[in-house]
Amino acid sequence: MSRSTFYRKFKALSGENAADYIRKIRLHKAVGLLQKKELNIQQxxxxVGFQSTSHxxxxxxxxxxxxPSEYA
Structure with a gap:
């Protein structure tokens, strides 16, 4: 399956593009880590895969x- 076909089918099935879906999963994992209060926001x-803390x-x-700090 080509990349463009995958992205088109993914969007048709999920209603969102693959990058947004992956970002949503990463952000929800970050919430779980924030609730544990073991790591700081930069860590x-x-x-969860962000190269830049500001991003x-x-x-x-x-x-x-x-x-994130308000959420914690």
């Missing part, structure tokens, strides 16, 4: 409506 952002904070706020 959590790296743990993580931005995407977290877009999705949940609050920053």
């Amino acid at each position: 959590i952002s790296l743990e 993580f904070r931005t995407k977290f706020k877009e999705y949940f409506g609050s920053t």
Whole structure:
């Protein structure tokens, strides 16, 4: 299956593109790590696959409506 076919079928089945779906999964994993309170926000952002903590904070706020520190 080609990449374009995969993305088209994924969007048809899930209603969202693959990158947004993966980001949503990563952000929900971050919430679980925030609730454990064992790691700081920079460590959590790296743990869930974000290269930049500022990008993580931005995407977290877009999705949940609050920053990671406010959420914790």
